[in-house]
Structure formats: structure tokens, C-alpha cells
Amino acid sequence: xxxxxxxxxxxxxxxxxxxxxxxxxxxxxxxxxxxxxxxxxxxxxxxxxxxxxxxxxxxxxxxxxxxxxxxxxxxxxxxxxxxxxxxxxxxxxxxxxxxxxxxxxxxxxxxxxxxxxxxxxxxxxxxxxxxxxxxxxxxxxxxxxxxxxxxxxxxxxxxxxxxxxxxxxxxxxxxxxxxxxxxxxxxxxxxxxxxxxxxxxxxxxxxxxxxxxxxxxxxxxxxxxxxxxxxxxxxxxxxxxxxxxxxxxxxxxxxxxxxxxxxxxxxxxxxxxxxxxxxxxxxxxxxxxxxxxxxxxxxxxxxxxxxxxxxxxxxxxxxxxxxxxxxxxxxxxxxxxxxxxxxxxxxxxxxxxxxxxxxxxxxxxxxxxxx
Amino acid sequence: xxxxxxxxxxxxxxxxxxxxxxxxxxxxxxxxxxxxxxxxxxxxxxxxxxxxxxxxxxxxxxxxxxxxxxxxxxxxxxxxxxxxxxxxxxxxxxxxxxxxxxxxxxxxxxxxxxxxxxxxxxxxxxxxxxxxxxxxxxxxxxxxxxxxxxxxxxxxxxxxxxxxxxxxxxxxxxxxxxxxxxxxxxxxxxxxxxxxxxxxxxxxxxxxxxxxxxxxxxxxxxxxxxxxxxxxxxxxxxxxxxxxxxxxxxxxxxxxxx
Numbered sequence: 001x002x003x004x005x006x007x008x009x010x011x012x013x014x015x016x017x018x019x020x021x022x023x024x025x026x027x028x029x030x031x032x033x034x035x036x037x038x039x040x041x042x043x044x045x046x047x048x049x050x051x052x053x054x055x056x057x058x059x060x061x062x063x064x065x066x067x068x069x070x071x072x073x074x075x076x077x078x079x080x081x082x083x084x085x086x087x088x089x090x091x092x093x094x095x096x097x098x099x100x101x102x103x104x105x106x107x108x109x110x111x112x113x114x115x116x117x118x119x120x121x122x123x124x125x126x127x128x129x130x131x132x133x134x135x136x137x138x139x140x141x142x143x144x145x146x147x148x149x150x151x152x153x154x155x156x157x158x159x160x161x162x163x164x165x166x167x168x169x170x171x172x173x174x175x176x177x178x179x180x181x182x183x184x185x186x187x188x189x190x191x192x193x194x195x196x197x198x199x200x201x202x203x204x205x206x207x208x209x210x211x212x213x214x215x216x217x218x219x220x221x222x223x224x225x226x227x228x229x230x231x232x233x234x235x236x237x238x239x240x241x242x243x244x245x246x247x248x249x250x251x252x253x254x255x256x257x258x259x260x261x262x263x264x265x266x267x268x269x270x271x272x273x274x275x276x277x278x279x280x281x282x283x284x285x286x287x288x289x290x291x292x293x294x295x296x297x298x299x300x301x302x303x304x305x306x307x308x309x310x311x312x313x314x315x316x317x318x319x320x321x322x323x324x325x326x327x328x329x330x331x332x333x334x335x336x337x338x339x340x341x342x343x344x345x346x347x348x349x350x351x352x353x354x355x356x357x358x359x360x361x362x363x364x365x366x367x368x369x370x371x
Numbered sequence: 372x373x374x375x376x377x378x379x380x381x382x383x384x385x386x387x388x389x390x391x392x393x394x395x396x397x398x399x400x401x402x403x404x405x406x407x408x409x410x411x412x413x414x415x416x417x418x419x420x421x422x423x424x425x426x427x428x429x430x431x432x433x434x435x436x437x438x439x440x441x442x443x444x445x446x447x448x449x450x451x452x453x454x455x456x457x458x459x460x461x462x463x464x465x466x467x468x469x470x471x472x473x474x475x476x477x478x479x480x481x482x483x484x485x486x487x488x489x490x491x492x493x494x495x496x497x498x499x500x501x502x503x504x505x506x507x508x509x510x511x512x513x514x515x516x517x518x519x520x521x522x523x524x525x526x527x528x529x530x531x532x533x534x535x536x537x538x539x540x541x542x543x544x545x546x547x548x549x550x551x552x553x554x555x556x557x558x559x560x561x562x563x564x565x566x567x568x569x570x571x572x573x574x575x576x577x578x579x580x581x582x583x584x585x586x587x588x589x590x591x592x593x594x595x596x597x598x599x600x601x602x603x604x605x606x607x608x609x610x611x612x613x614x615x616x617x618x619x620x621x622x623x624x625x626x627x628x629x
Contacts, residue, residue, distance in 0.1 A: 064393075064582050065529060065530075065531070065578065065582055066529055067393070068392055068393020068394065068395075068578070068581055068582060069393065069394065069395035069396075069581075069582070070392075070393065121420065151417075244476065248473075248474055248476070249446060249473045249474065249475070250475070251475040293475070293476045355396065358395040358396065359395055360394065360395060360396055360397065362418070363420070364417070364418060364419075364420045365417055365418060366417050366444065367416050367417040367419075367444065367454065367457065369416070369450075369453050369454050369456075369457040370417070370444050370445055370450055370454060
């Protein structure tokens with residue numbers, strides 16, 4: 001189990017190691033071909049910032065060799081914003097007084113058709129955590145409804161038990177995204193004071209359960225901004241390395257949800273640690289240099305100008321035209337979004353941006369015939 | 372020697388097989404494949420959109436050539452058989468590049484599942500070309516179940532490392548009764564030429580062409596290298612002399628004795 005690896009590292013030591021990295025150590029990490037976790041630590045350190053250009057050059061080359069000049073396209077389908085958890089950074093948080101909505105069968109199909117019409121064949125189902133209304137049975141039913149429409153179905157919902165994952169995989173689920181939010185146990189608890197989500201260890205074990213269920217792909221990540229992003233990224237990389245060794249038949253992807261200010265009931269909430277654009281590029285390149293085959297995903301949280309430049313730097317998948325409110329595509333476009341979208345461009349516009357850079361948007365990279 | 376290559380019911384003049392992945396645009400792919408002179412193009416079932424909803428649908432950009440659907444993405448024999456049947460329907464060919472790589476990192480083929488699937492697919496009437504490790508014994512086992520050719524790897528796929536499995540490829544080529552297509556890892560035209568000089572019947576190249584900064588010229592370079600390598604093989608390469616001419620021969624005394 002990952003916890004055996006996790007417990008070997010002390011947060012403060014990791015933070016200290018990263019801060020104390022020397023330029024020589026960074027150069028060493030840049031020159032080697034098979035990079036270790038220690039090399040990754042060096043590459044995400046402040047000392048590596050002056051080496052951003054050579055990192056970007058290498059990142060682009062490695063990504064093209066492995067993935068070609070392609071960007072995979074996906075869109076989220078928000079099924080519900082009901083949630084029994086309190087997450088201090090999320091608009092769907094239980095204590096945020098918003099109108100709650102869970103899509104009916106008919107509405108799910110309307111939304112799915114709208115996403116299809118945008119050109120998508122890969123869809124990501126998203127819910128809050130509310131076991132009464134959007135429990136496993138609801139999700140299972142939703143997958144059954146939309147499966148004939150899509151080549152590839154991903155899901156980003158609360159952590160589930162092993163038999164539940166097995167059931168959903170049999171139903172046609174291919175990928176599960178489950179972010180740890182932060183690997184800092186105490187900080188995690190302050191941001192998740194109530195509900196099932198407050199159990200840090202249960203969440204930490206989730207990728208193990210997914211591996212045991214033999215999931216095709218799982219997505220990892222930390223919410224960049226809750227804690228020291230460098231240490232959180234180190235633990236994410238550690239998690240990735242553990243999982244790849246243990247569940248060698250699964251694919252992995254990393255996301256970079258950088259926290260942005262959100263609208264809560266009566267205030268705008270801002271976060272502790274702020275990550276600059278330069279640092280986010282550094283992190284993306286560092287992941288690529290550390291791991292040549294992990295998929296790297298960039299959402300519409302980021303601005304158009306930033307996203308455009310990242311197409312050639314190591315990213316392998318992107319969303320576009322995303323709606324982060326249930327019913328947002330067709331049923332009820334005006335409801336409150338989970339987080340603010342910074343890139344409002346349509347999939348067709350993003351597609352031409354990708355093409356103009358000599359890349360191909362890939363809409364279908366899976367087949368429903370694969371079980 | 373017959374200059375053309377026959378696999379199952381088809382005859383090929385070009386011994387350069389190609390792929391469709393990783394190109395920066397469909398038109399560039401089309402041009403490069405045309406320049407390569409290829410007559411057999413592999414295409415991943417998972418990338419094929421049977422409903423043709425996208426404007427740059429992969430299939431509409433392929434030059435006239437035989438299609439070789441592949442099962443990239445499957446992890447077991449059972450999935451491969453199912454995918455093969457889907458491919459046969461979607462692409463209207465019973466040719467199949469059988470790829471089963473449960474390891475998504477290095478995409479190394481699973482020999483056990485591959486043999487199982489090959490046996491079943493041959494029975495179902497497919498022309499099966501399995502992608503495998505350069506394992507001479509596995510090649511013989513696959514021949515026995517009736518595959519149309521074998522496709523051993525030169526190096527891990529996409530690595531451009533060349534003929535890292537050289538010693539085993541030599542054994543496979545020596546022993547095989549079906550065509551041998553060296554697939555995966557060929558990064559330079561010289562790698563392809565070396566495989567052809569060795570006696571491979573064909574090579575399959577994708578990444579090195581698709582990811583090149585000039586895919587069209589790179590495709591031409593591979594075309595020429597494959598032709599040159601084949602020509603050299605047919606003309607019988609001079610063998611390197613591996614022994615030295617000693618200045619004081621050990622057996623000279625025999626002349627003095629006579």
C-alpha cells in the first residue's frame with residue numbers, strides 16, 4: 001500500500017531538501033537520462049527556475065517522441081452539485097448556500113448530446129459527494145445511459161470502495177480521477193473539516209483500490225495552492241512512482257488544478273500559496289522530464305494565452321468549452337459553476353489553435369470494444 | 372530472387388510499412404505516407420471514428436494502400452479478439468496487426484496472450500501479423516498456429532534506438548518460414564537499411580517519420596534506405612574478414628618440410 005511509502009517521508013524534510021537544492025544538483029538532474037525522484041525534487045526547486053528554457057526544450061522533445069504532435073480532447077459533464085462535504089475552497093461545499101441540482105435521466109441525455117455535438121467522444125463525469133442522491137447506483141445508471149454515446153468515459157467523484165469500482169468498470173468506466181487535494185495531513189484536515197472526505201487516509205488509499213480493480217487509467221494531482229506546491233508535487237510524483245511499479249497495467253495522468261479565487265456566499269476566497277505561471281510551467285516540464293509516459297492534462301482553469309503556449313511544452317490532453325455546473329451545456333446554462341473558467345473559447349476555436357501550432361486534436365483514442 | 376514480397380493473399384513492391392500515429396496534421400501524414408511509397412499502413416482501431424463526425428477523419432486522408440488495423444489498447448487475448456472483429460467490420464479488411472501490450476509504459480507485447488489470440492484469430496479467418504518481442508521460439512510457436520508474418524521489435528516502440536535485438540532477429544530471420552517484419556524502435560534510415568541487409572522481409576516505421584521536423588523528406592529517406600538495404604541483401608553482402616593475415620604464419624614450416 002502507498003501509505004508504507006508515504007510514511008517514510010517527513011513533510012518538513014522534503015520542503016527543506018527542495019529549498020536547499022544547488023544549481024549543480026539541477027544541472028546533474030538535467031543531464032541524466034533516467035531521472036529519479038531526487039532529480040524530480042531538484043527540477044521543481046527554486047534553484048531550477050533559471051533552467052526553465054532547457055527544461056522546456058527537453059520536455060517538448062520527450063513529449064513529441066512519446067505522444068506525437070497530438071492533444072487529446074475531453075469535456076466534463078457535471079451530473080450534480082449536491083455535496084455533504086465542507087471543502088473550504090469549493091463552490092459546491094455544503095455550507096455554501098447555492099441552489100442544488102442533480103440531473104435527471106432526460107437531462108443527462110440532453111447534456112450528453114450537447115457535448116457530443118461539440119465533437120467530443122471522451123467525457124468526464126463529475127459529481128459532489130452526496131450518497132443519498134448521487135451514490136454509486138446513480139453513477140452506474142448514468143454510465144449506462146451515456147455509454148452508447150461515447151468512446152471513453154472518465155469519472156471524478158468521491159473515493160469509492162473496491163467492489164464499487166469493480167462494478168463501475170464492468171459498466172464501462174475507463175478512467176478515474178482522484179486528487180489527494182494535499183498530501184499534508186493536518187492542512188488536509190483544516191480544509192475538509194466535515195463529511196466522509198475528512199478521512200485523509202481513506203482518500204490516500206484510493207488509488208490502491210483503483211489499481212486492485214485493474215482500472216485502465218487513473219488521474220492524480222494535488223490542488224496547487226492549498227499547501228507548499230513543491231512538496232505536494234513531490235508526494236504526487238512519489239505516488240505515481242509507487243503506482244506504476246505496483247499496478248503496472250494501468251495508465252496514469254497528472255492534472256494541475258491551480259486554485260483560483262472563488263465566490264462563496266458572501267466573500268471571495270483566496271488561497272495561501274500562490275503559484276506563478278512560470279512555476280506552473282516548471283512543474284509541468286519537471287513531470288515530463290521525470291516521467292516520459294505519464295499523460296499531462298490542462299483544464300480551462302487556465303487563461304487562453306497560457307494554455308496556447310503550453311500545447312508544445314509537454315501537455316497531452318486539454319478540455320475546451322467546459323461547463324462546471326450541472327446542466328451547464330444545454331439544460332440550465334445559468335447556474336453556479338464549481339470553479340471559474342478562464343478560457344471560454346469553444347472546442348472548435350481550441351481545435352484551430354492546436355492545428356495552427358502544427359498539432360492535431362484527437363477526439364477519439366479509445367474504443368468501446370475494449371472492456 | 373523475387374523482388375516483391377507476398378504475405379497471405381497480397382503482394383507488395385514496397386517493403387516499407389508505415390503507421391498513422393503522431394503526425395502533426397492529417398495532410399502532412401497524407402503527404403509523408405505518399406512519399407514513403409508504402410503499400411501497407413497500420414491504423415489503430417481506437418483512433419478510428421466509424422461515424423466520421425470529425426472533419427479531419429483519419430481514414431479519409433490515407434493514400435491508396437492496404438490497411439492494417441491494429442489492436443493497440445487491448446490488454447488480453449479476449450479483448451483482442453473482440454477488437455479484431457470490430458476492426459474487420461469498421462475497416463472492411465480481415466488483415467490484423469495483433470498488438471497486446473498490457474504494460475502501458477513501454478508497450479511491450481505479452482507473449483502468452485498474443486499466442487492465445489493469434490490461434491483463435493487464425494481460426495476466425497483473419498490474416499494475423501503479431502507484434503512480438505524478438506523471441507525466436509515464440510516466432511516458431513506463432514508460425515505453428517498459422518500467422519501470416521511475424522513482427523518482432525528492434526527496440527521498445529517509439530524509442531528510435533535501432534536494432535537492439537540484433538542477435539535474436541538474426542535467429543528469427545534464419546529460422547522463419549513466414550515473412551519477418553521488423554517493427555518498432557527504428558529511428559534512422561540506417562537502422563531500416565541494416566534490418567533489410569540482415570534479411571528482414573520488411574520494416575514498419577512510424578515515430579521516426581511522424582515526429583521528424585520534415586516528415587515528407589524523412590519518409591523518402593526511409594524509402595531509399597529500405598530499397599538499398601534490400602538490394603544489398605539480394606546482391607549478397609561481402610562478409611567482413613574476421614581473421615588477420617599474420618606476418619609470421621604459424622604453418623609456414625610445412626612449406627619448408629616439403
